[in-house]
Amino acid sequence: MSSELIIVNGQVYDPANHVDGEVKDICVRDGKIVESVSKSATRIDAHGMVVMPGAIDIHCHIAGPKVNLARKLMPEDHRLDVHPKTAVTRSGTGGIVPSTFATGYRYCTMGYTTAMEAAVPPITARHVLEELDDTPVIDKGFYVLLGNNAFLYKLLKEGRKNEFKEAIAWWVNAVHAYTVKLVNTGSDELWKGRKNANITNVNENIDHYDITPVHVMESFIEAAHELGLPHPPHIHCNNLGHSGNISTTLDTMKAAQGRRVHMAHVQFHSFGGELNKNPVSGAREIIDYINDHENITSDVGQVMFGKATAMTADAPLAWMLRNVKLDKWVNADTECESGCGILPFSYQEAIYTHTLQWAMGLELFLMSKDPWRVLMSTDHPNGGSFMNYPKLIKLLMDSAYRREALSHLNQKAINKTVLSDLDREYTLNEIAIITRAGPARALGLANKGHLGVGADADITIYTEEEDREQMFNAPRYVIKDGITVIKDHEFATDHRGKILHSKPGYNEDIAGEIEPFFEDYYSVKFSNYAVSDDYLHLHEEIPTHPKS
Amino acid sequence: MDPDCNSIFSRPDSIVAILFQGSNIVETMLLVPGRSQSQGTSLNKGKLKDEYLVVTATAELNENDMRRLKLVDGDKIRLASEVGQTVVACKAKKQDDLPEGMIFIPYGPSSSQLMGSDTAASGMPMSKHMEVSVEKVES
């Protein structure tokens, strides 16, 4: 039996289809947007309401070992923000790192219907898939950490570019990832092997391998291009949080040589000034480069005042923060694959660097010339919880509100930015781009982020309100796969989203190259490493577009 | 590496109570339940099977303690704490392996009989290092 739905009288924002606030009917059948429906279709009257595609978080940390360690680490935070069950939904706990159920429901209550976990060591992929299966409502996928992978480094050292590409494809398939993620490339070996050292220059050789981080990143960008992954390498640059890191960020973007690349949480990589001195804003240099290079997509990684959690595969960064704020600290080394650091953090209005970071993020948004390529994120929970998105939208849409907010902050830091001079206000259409259409395009999700015929019926309906924070905080309806999950602000039903993954083609001979390495250096058997399809549950393979 | 530390107690008077009940000496010692290989292998056969029950009802004592208490391998001893008591067999261990005043027993129903229920708000009962009285049981 087919289920039909029609949304009438709503103002529709569907930038991918050039619909900018027109009143237009949206028809849904069996989870997809269709041209028309029968008269018996369920009807939602969206008069006075704003209709948008479901929002997509292109970069967040919501599932897997590091997230679970962070959950375990902060009972004090859960206690303050409980998530009671309802007649249709599971209970959980919130705070800066919510339980899986609370994560799915809370994304949904803000109109988000898709979120991508941004950093997964491949050996832990089963864990991630199990958690994602317990993360309700939203669709989700993950990026697999390969940028510090010992076997791939060995291939690059030996100059075996083709095998390198094949091995990347093998790994993406073996763990059901969406794309590849690189974090502080080259640093793991120094962190674990040279008593907590770090790479400071992307052109220096990585210990034991005679290759540089730039060479590694170039190779990944090239391989992903040839494999035609739906989303290019997702890169967390070196030297995060260090004054003057803009030169590293620019070097990294140049390494793409015009090929597609996604720069993660660029705010954290836009620090001007000199190393070991107070940073200044380098947002202008970074956004100019991004504006001028259409091959680059990015998410901002806005910091929001209040609680955050540093949760990163960049172990040296977490160690640096730990020495700033002597609090509980987690480090977790993953054999041959990754590092990880976690610590509770908070961004404070009075602190120079925190205000500077807040302002730099807004500078990047407000100086962006192409909203399709400068996308919304807080790098949840690193810059603050994803629950801050409605407030961030208000900061972007309401310059009076922004000016008022500015006045409470560290003025020394504000004066190091041009934020006071930026009067731009985002339109609803632009918000729909940076939270919906843009992430979908950057991810290569043809059926998401828009409301054209054939798209997934992931739809959010907001009551239009002057206070944009209030508006985006509580959609009147959220429709996922054509099912009305939130109705009149309340959960009407539970829902299971699906796993999004890609399956780049490769020559299976590469497995024979990888296996001996496993026997020598891994603690699990090669045959037990690849994750069976059983862990995918509901899933959708997003097609690749190989170049050769 | 640390030859002076063969006894867990630095002073002999730490053996807090030496009582006489009838003809048998009663001493207070420290019970350390833990895992052992035979406990691990026998529990796979079944926790209600004889092998497991024997393994978890056999305590190891220091050879000097055994001599003083007039015990030989296989003798039965009664262990008692403020919450309960149990009778187990005993077996001698060399001074170098198990210090005087300490008893080792594989975890199981016997050691549980002696364990208090207070967890000091941790969820974990004091499962090792319980003070118990030791007394020979005439067969």
Added chain:
Amino acid sequence: MPEPNQPSPKEKNKNIKIVKDATCTFCGCVCDDMELTVDLDEHRITKAKRACVLGRAWFYEHTLEDRPVVLIDGKEATLEEGMDVAAQILVDAKFPITYGLSDCTCEAQRIAVDIMDTINGNIDTTTSVCHGPSGMAFQGVGESTATLGEIRNRADLVIYWGGNPAESHPRHFTRYAVTPKGMYIPNGKKDRTVVLVDVRKTPSTPVADIFVRVKPGKDFEVLWALRALVKGKRISNDIEEQTGVSREMLDDLVYRMKNCQYGILFLGMGLTMTRGRHFNSGAIYSLAADLNEYTHFVAKPVRGHGNVTGADNVVSWQTGYPFGVNFNRGFPRFNPGEFTTSDLLARGETDAAMIIASDPASNFSKKAIEHLAKIPVITMDAKETHTTKLSKVRFAVATYGINTGGTVYRMDDIPISLRPAFDSPFPTDQEILEGIRQRIRKLLTGSKARTAF
């Protein structure tokens, strides 16, 4: 799940199956390199290549026992009747609890948490009487840690504190942490210094280059003295009198810890079950963290049962807390000592218990066991135990990893999929829990409790 290899020709007549790279779920080592020879006619494993003595006992002793699938009040019943009665007990109870879960798959654990969420019960795992205190210490100070492969590849200083792996985790030394060669440890044990700290000598002692004997209950003092010395602070002159460990020994350890390339402190239940409990674990985590000022240093609890680490993970991701979680108010609350099973039972607060793959009637305090005997108990176990004996509804289940697939987590949080060796006529924990879940939902339909997923 990949197909196991075909039998070799000469074994063909005997109906023998070989399962390569199977996983042993007896202890937290979760070794995944077993080669099992399975006699399909006899329904038993006849050979477990590479298994340790405990692993061999695990594989050889889990045969198909002649037991009824379900007993209700000691009488044989159908599976459906068992699940009906179990669901009714749980729904009728004012304060139902679930405990155990360390010897079953994550798939089963996930359902168990859901059931307790649905009926506002309490969920706890054997973690609370194992490394629960280490979990509490983790919440306090964090942890610098690593996967076992990293230890194999890099650790040149390996310290075991309060544990006896030779008897509890026999392959810990040989597969992961002491003897194997690794990426930067080309000569295996020769390239490592091994230190063992314990109150007594054990079969593990011979592996150590240095044995440190601590007076019972004085681990915290030794750890705190080491922290002080690492930071160059003064310590009391009578440290040896207090702890049994000489100043020379402490200085030597500090020198080794600060100057190694990659150090690891493994902690056993000798720390968590004794005076100090979570303070001991917190001290060792803090010591490892401090040492990162000088070199790279990590710590790791040597976890016990096959999937106790999975239970920690599942309960954490579903509730935010690792063990001892209470749903009485319709959302998870955590309070060790209040919501941990040993305490709940000893105080006589619960009126029904579902015990999965564990044996509290043998391992808990006398008072707790006495209360357990008074309330309706539902058990799921592959073997008869003291707990199954006192239960009202007892399910005999298939053995995870031998008869079932599913997911388990090694002590270092690495998830591994199981390869079953032979079929069992007994249902799995997962199947029974799913049946109970469905029945509870039906029983609650129309009530205020959550009824749909």
